[in-house]
Structure formats: structure tokens, C-alpha cells
Amino acid sequence: MSRPAPSGYAAAAEETIRSRPDVRASVTAATRNFDANRARAWAEIEPDAWRDWARDVKAHALTHLDRYLEEAEERLRASGTRVHWAESADDALGILGRIVATRRIRRAVKAKSMLTEELGVNAYLEGKGVHVRETDLGEYIIQLLGEPPSHIVGPAIHRSVDDCRALFHEVLGTPADADPDVLAAAAREALRSDFLAADLGISGGNFLAADTGTLALIENEGNIRLSTSAPRIHVALVGIEKIVPRLEDLSGLLQITSRGATGQPLGIYVSLLQGPRREDEPDGPEEVHVILVDNGRTRLLEDDRAWETLRCVRCGACLNICPVYRQTGGHAYGFTYSGPIGAVLAPGLLGLADAMPLPYASSLCGACADVCPVRIPIPELLLYWRRRAVEAGLVPAGERLAMRGFAAASTRPRLFTAAGDVLRHIPWELGGRALPVLRGWSRERSPPTLDRRSFQSRWKEGIE
Amino acid sequence: MSARETILTRVRAALDGREKEAHPGPFLAWRPAADPVPPVRAFAERFTAAGGEVVNVASREEATSWLQSAATAAGSVVLGATLSRELQPDAPALPPESAAMGISRARGAVAETGSLILDARDGRRAQLLPPFHVMVVEAGEIRETLADALRSLAGDLPSAVGLHSGPSKSADIGQILVQGVHGPGRAVALIIGSGVE
Numbered sequence: 001m002s003r004p005a006p007s008g009y010a011a012a013a014e015e016t017i018r019s020r021p022d023v024r025a026s027v028t029a030a031t032r033n034f035d036a037n038r039a040r041a042w043a044e045i046e047p048d049a050w051r052d053w054a055r056d057v058k059a060h061a062l063t064h065l066d067r068y069l070e071e072a073e074e075r076l077r078a079s080g081t082r083v084h085w086a087e088s089a090d091d092a093l094g095i096l097g098r099i100v101a102t103r104r105i106r107r108a109v110k111a112k113s114m115l116t117e118e119l120g121v122n123a124y125l126e127g128k129g130v131h132v133r134e135t136d137l138g139e140y141i142i143q144l145l146g147e148p149p150s151h152i153v154g155p156a157i158h159r160s161v162d163d164c165r166a167l168f169h170e171v172l173g174t175p176a177d178a179d180p181d182v183l184a185a186a187a188r189e190a191l192r193s194d195f196l197a198a199d200l201g202i203s204g205g206n207f208l209a210a211d212t213g214t215l216a217l218i219e220n221e222g223n224i225r226l227s228t229s230a231p232r233i234h235v236a237l238v239g240i241e242k243i244v245p246r247l248e249d250l251s252g253l254l255q256i257t258s259r260g261a262t263g264q265p266l267g268i269y270v271s272l273l274q275g276p277r278r279e280d281e282p283d284g285p286e287e288v289h290v291i292l293v294d295n296g297r298t299r300l301l302e303d304d305r306a307w308e309t310l311r312c313v314r315c316g317a318c319l320n321i322c323p324v325y326r327q328t329g330g331h332a333y334g335f336t337y338s339g340p341i342g343a344v345l346a347p348g349l350l351g352l353a354d355a356m357p358l359p360y361a362s363s364l365c366g367a368c369a370d371v372c373p374v375r376i377p378i379p380e381l382l383l384y385w386r387r388r389a390v391e392a393g394l395v396p397a398g399e400r401l402a403m404r405g406f407a408a409a410s411t412r413p414r415l416f417t418a419a420g421d422v423l424r425h426i427p428w429e430l431g432g433r434a435l436p437v438l439r440g441w442s443r444e445r446s447p448p449t450l451d452r453r454s455f456q457s458r459w460k461e462g463i464e
Numbered sequence: 465m466s467a468r469e470t471i472l473t474r475v476r477a478a479l480d481g482r483e484k485e486a487h488p489g490p491f492l493a494w495r496p497a498a499d500p501v502p503p504v505r506a507f508a509e510r511f512t513a514a515g516g517e518v519v520n521v522a523s524r525e526e527a528t529s530w531l532q533s534a535a536t537a538a539g540s541v542v543l544g545a546t547l548s549r550e551l552q553p554d555a556p557a558l559p560p561e562s563a564a565m566g567i568s569r570a571r572g573a574v575a576e577t578g579s580l581i582l583d584a585r586d587g588r589r590a591q592l593l594p595p596f597h598v599m600v601v602e603a604g605e606i607r608e609t610l611a612d613a614l615r616s617l618a619g620d621l622p623s624a625v626g627l628h629s630g631p632s633k634s635a636d637i638g639q640i641l642v643q644g645v646h647g648p649g650r651a652v653a654l655i656i657g658s659g660v661e
Contacts, residue, residue, distance in 0.1 A: 026638075029639065030639050033639055044495070044496075045493075045494065045495055045496075046494040046495060046496060049492075049494035050494060052488070053488050053491055053492075056485065056486070056487070056488035057487065057488060059485040060484075060485045060486060060487040060488070062485075063479060063482060063483070063484045063485045064479075064484065065475050065479065066472050066475045066476050066479065069471075069472065069475065070472070073468075079623070084467075085466070085467040085468040085471055086467060087467045087470055087471060091467060135646065136636070137634045137636040137637065137645055138634075138636035141636065141637070154635075154636065154639075155636075156636055156637075157639070159638070160638050161637060161638030161640060162638075164637045164638060180637040180638060180640040180642050181642050183637055184634060184637060184642040184644075184645050185644075187645070188644070188645055188646060191646065192561075192593075192646075195646075196561060211618075212618060212621060214621070220632070220633050220634060221632050221633070221634050221645040221646045221647065222592055222632040222645065222646035222647025222648075223645070223646040225588070225591075225592050225626055225647065226592050226593075226646055226647075228624070229588040229589065229592065229624065230588075230589065240471065240475070245487060247614050247617070247618055248490065248491075248611055248614050248615055248618070249491070250610075250614060251491045251493075251609065251610040251611035251613075251614055252491030252493070252611075254610070255493075255576075255577065255610065264514070264629075265510055265514075265576070265577045265578060265629070266577035266578075266579055266610070266627065266629050267629070268514065268628070268629050268630050268631070268632060268633060268647075269626060269627070269628060269629075269632075269647065270579070270626070270627035270629075271624060271625075271626060272617075272621075272624065272625040272626075272627070273623065273624050274621045274622070274623055274624070275623050276623060277584070277623050278584075278585075278622065278623050280585055281584045281585050281587075281588075281622060281623060282545050282585075282586075282587040282588075282589075282590075283584075283587055283588050283589050284584055284588055284623050284624060292471070294471050294474070298471060298474035298475055298478055301474075301475060301478040301479070302474075302477070302478040304482070307478070307482075
């Protein structure tokens with residue numbers, strides 16, 4: 001199997017919809033559930049005021065990013081944290097590789113982190129002979145299955161209870177008809193020994209507060225607290241866009257992220273981390289590293305339109321409400337980040353040519369913009385990337401011509417009317433098969449009956 | 465040029481000419497108008513809604529006797545390093561990975577999110593490994609908002625602060641909620657002097 005890539009989107013989406021109705025059912029049920037919880041949680045607050053505030057904090061942080069990066073670095077160093085900078089995925093992996101080699105690390109536990117998925121941390125470390133264990137229950141499931149995450153927050157939402165039963169029966173020896181409680185208890189026991197045996201805990205970071213050098217992480221299971229507390233070394237990989245000015249800013253950001261993601265007032269566990277264990281503390285890591293990762297983020301920041309994407313807090317609310325994402329889940333997108341936010345992050349992080357056709361994987365219904373906690377104008381950004389794709393010659397010539405023709409006709413009323421008259425009189429059998437969009441649409445649908453008169457002429461006659 | 469300088473140079477170039485956006489100021493936790501709920505009650509509502517248990521006691525003596533009977537029932541304990549002597553029950557002490565019950569002295573709590581504030585100086589493993597976790601807090605230490613709590617922490621931060629808002633949970637198996645995945649499956653907030661019985 002070739003490595004998944006955005007270019008395979010159409011084929012992968014079609015394949016999922018045709019031959020994996022279980023995936024569609026699981027993803028649709030899970031996302032509806034997430035979205036209903038978010039809607040209920042937002043009814044308890046004034047979401048517009050919260051979203052304005054969160055948008056403004058992130059926009060302020062991004063427009064002063066150099067200053068806050070330097071401040072964060074200084075504060076992290078002051079707390080005894082070792083700070084590294086990585087321009088690319090290869091650089092980040094190289095830094096991690098040196099830490100692992102010089103400390104002779106054999107076993108690592110991982111907290112759920114999308115950035116480590118983006119960078120390919122697991123495969124890299126396993127290549128170095130390090131045993132890597134994902135400890136978030138969903139990540140553990142997909143690690144055992146050898147799959148990438150299907151969703152930013154719920155990596156295994158494309159898998160049903162029955163899938164998990166069969167998997168755990170095979171791997172952990174649980175009964176074939178075990179309840180989720182039994183399955184979770186078996187995973188807890190298996191992973192507990194991994195936590196206690198690991199030399200290294202790897203995490204991402206939801207936010208990094210510059211004024212105190214605090215790394216903040218949100219979760220529900222306790223695996224992130226354990227991964228950052230039990231092993232003697234903790235390495236956090238953090239995108240440079242995660243910086244916020246002050247510890248106090250986390251008050252609103254942690255809450256809106258939790259409410260947006262799962263509808264909780266706050267995730268069950270929040271870790272606020274300030275470096276290695278101190279003398280007056282009974283336990284905690286002896287060594288903490290923070291790797292600040294660019295990997296395409298400065299390129300996105302340079303873009304006068306698309307830099308707004310960097311406000312994203314990775315809550316997944318846009319995936320949950322997206323009618324397109326719900327049909328397939330995340331795998332079809334062929335990129336770490338899927339759904340609406342993935343479709344606008346991919347052109348920035350990968351480059352537009354490599355992200356095609358993801359900006360087109362949307363019906364532009366606008367629901368994503370309505371729920372985004374930091375007000376990223378995703379539909380406008382999708383249109384922006386589509387325009388750039390046309391300018392760069394990345395869309396088929398036929399489509400370009402058709403759109404140019406449509407633009408010409410729709411700005412000239414007489415031509416528009418005449419073109420409509422012609423199209424209405426083409427027999428369906430001919431037109432339906434010839435026009436690219438209609439061809440796909442009509443393959444499995446019976447044709448509609450068209451009125452021979454235009455809407456305009458009927459309007460003039462007076463519609464009954 | 466180092467990676468650090470390259471990244472900072474790129475950031476500065478990207479921001480050159482872009483309008484600076486102002487910080488919006490403190491987070492005010494805008495909510496629809498409602499009757500103000502006292503922090504102790506708001507905390508208890510949130511914490512129990514997340515699956516936690518709240519035990520209200522009038523005094524330290526009552527707290528001690530509640531902890532003693534819970535520890536006796538559990539069979540073994542691990543105690544937070546900052547738990548005062550008078551609150552320490554008499555029960556077999558085991559390391560965090562084997563103890564049936566952990567008792568932590570919380571540094572405070574947050575009403576709006578239903579969270580207890582745990583400090584690394586009390587011991588991190590004891591807060592996470594036992595299946596049953598009791599967090600002791602005085603009613604007067606419950607702050608109304610998370611912003612208040614973070615402001616109060618800022619001058620005295622340990623290597624880790626944990627905000628615990630209920631028992632460990634996951635819905636990663638088919639969207640069905642289970643408790644006690646990695647952290648404690650049973651979480652109790654023991655509130656001293658809440659004025660609630």
C-alpha cells in the first residue's frame with residue numbers, strides 16, 4: 001500500500017463510502033454526539049463573547065510571535081527546561097534521536113499528540129530500536145491496528161465497539177463479548193506496566209504560556225499526566241503557533257477548547273508544567289525538553305490571508321459538524337489533520353500542490369465557521385486556496401474553462417438568459433452524459449424533469 | 465545560522481508590515497444572567513456532574529475520622545507529602561503504584577470548572593496511580609473562576625500543577641463512557657468547613 005496522500009482523496013473517499021458502511025456509521029454517530037455535547041456546553045455560556053476573546057488572544061500572540069517565542073524560551077530555560085528549535089520534521093526527529101541515543105533510552109510512552117503524528121515520531125523511534133507505546137486509549141487502539149488517527153480528538157472514532165472487542169480479544173486475551181469496561185480495564189493494566197518501565201515520556205502541548213514558560217495539556221484519561229510525570233525524561237514537541245502571552249490567558253483558552261472539543265467545562269485533567277522535578281518534590285521527571293517546531297508554520301504565517309489558520313486550537317469542532325467529513329472520517333484526507341481545518345492547514349503546511357484536492361473536499365456550507373472557537377473563516381480560506389489553485393494551474397483545464405465561461409455568462413444578463421434557454425432544451429440523455437458534473441451526479445439517480453420555460457419568464461407570467 | 469535564528473528571522477519577516485492585534489484583556493467568563501451560586505455549591509455541582517463525589521465536613525476532626533474510615537475500608541494508602549499530620553489516617557502505607565487509596569492535599573479549587581488544584585510538591589504519582597483518590601480542600605480555598613486561580617498560582621509555581629475535575633474517563637471504545645482508564649476511577653473532593661452538611 002502506498003503512503004496515504006491528499007492526492008488520493010477522491011478515490012479513498014469513494015472506497016470508504018462504497019465498501020466501509022461501518023466506518024461511515026461509526027464516524028457519523030461519534031461526530032453527532034461530539035457536536036451535540038458542544039452545542040449543549042455553548043448554551044451555558046455566551047459563545048460569541050468567548051470566541052471573540054479567544055480569537056483576539058491568539059491573533060495578538062501570532063502578531064507578536066517573535067517576542068513571545070523569545071520570552072517563552074527564557075522562562076523555560078529559567079525553570080531548567082532544555083529548549084530546542086526545529087525548522088522541519090527531519091530536524092525535530094534528529095533532536096529527538098540525539099536525546100534518545102545519548103540517554104540510552106529503550107522504552108517510551110506517548111501522550112496523544114497530533115504534532116508527533118505530523119512528524120512521524122513513532123516510526124522514527126521504532127527505527128532506532130526504541131519501544132514506543134501510545135497510551136491514550138484511542139491512540140493505543142489504532143497503534144495496535146497500524147492505522148493513523150481518524151479524528152483530532154477521537155483518533156479511533158471510525159472503529160466500533162465490536163472492532164475493539166475483536167482486537168482486544170486477540171491482543172490482550174479479553175473475552176470475545178467483553179463490555180467496554182472490561183476492555184478498558186485490560187488496557188489500563190497492560191499500559192500501567194509501560195508507564196512504570198518507560199525512560200521517556202513524549203507529549204505535545206495545547207498551549208505554551210510565555211510569561212511563566214508553562215506547558216498546558218488537556219485530557220480525560222490521566223495518561224498525559226502520567227507520561228509527563230512517571231518517566232525520568234519528558235520531551236514535549238510544540239508547534240510555534242501554540243504560544244500565548246500569559247498563564248492567565250489559559251483560563252479562557254482551556255475552557256473554550258474543552259467546551260468546543262467534548263462539551264466539558266474543562267477536560268478532566270489539565271497539566272500545567274514548569275520544567276523538571278525540584279528538590280522539594282517527591283517525584284517527577286529529572287529532565288525536560290521542549291522542541292519548538294516550525295515545519296511549515298512560518299510559511300503559513302507569511303501568507304497574508306491564510307495565517308489566520310494558525311489560531312487553531314485543535315478542538316475538532318469543525319470536523320464534528322462537517323457533512324463531508326462525517327461521510328468518511330479522516331483517513332480519506334491522506335493528511336494528519338482532516339476535515340475542514342485539515343483542508344486549509346494542508347496547503348499551508350505541505351504546499352498547495354501537495355495538498356490538492358483537499359480545498360475542494362467541502363460543500364462550503366459554512367457550518368465549520370459557525371462553530372470555530374477562534375473564528376477561523378474556514379469557508380473563505382477554502383475559496384482562497386481554490387483561487388490560488390486555479391491561478392497555479394492545479395485544476396483541470398476543463399474546469400477552469402467552464403468556470404471562466406460561467407463567470408462570463410453570469411455577468412452578462414442576455415448571454416445568461418440565452419445560455420439557459422439552450423441548456424434547458426438539451427435532452428437529458430445527451431447533456432447528462434456529456435457534462436462532467438452531471439455525469440457523476442446522474443450515474444445513480446433518475447433525471448429530473450426540467451420546465452421548458454425559464455424561471456424569469458414564469459416570474460413575469462406570475463407563478464401560480 | 466542556527467535553527468532558532470532562522471525561525472525567528474522568518475517570523476519577523478512574515479510579520480513585517482502586518483497590523484499588530486491588541487490583547488483583549490482578562491477573560492471575564494461571560495455567561496447568561498443567572499442567580500449567583502456560592503463557589504462551594506458551584507464547585508460541587510460541576511465536580512459531581514463530571515462523575516466525582518463530594519464529601520462535606522464541618523471540621524478537621526470530622527475530616528480525620530472520614531479519612532480514617534475510608535482508609536480502613538480501602539486497606540492501604542499513599543499520603544500526599546503536604547498533608548498535615550492530623551489528617552493522616554492510620555493505615556498500611558504502600559508506594560503509589562500499589563496503594564488502594566491516595567490522599568492529596570489540594571492547594572485550592574475552582575468553582576466554575578469544578579477542578580481541584582494539585583501541586584507537584586504533594587507528589588504526582590500519588591495523585592494518579594491509586595484507583596481511589598481523595599483530594600482534601602478547605603472551603604475558603606475554592607476560587608470562583610479559573611482566571612482567579614491562575615493569578616493566585618503565578619507567583620509560586622511548582623514543576624507541575626494538575627487540575628483534576630473528576631474521575632479518569634474515556635469514550636474511545638465505541639463512544640461508550642468508561643471510568644478509571646489510567647487515572648483514578650473514583651475521585652472524591654473532601655471539603656472542610658463548607659457549611660453544607
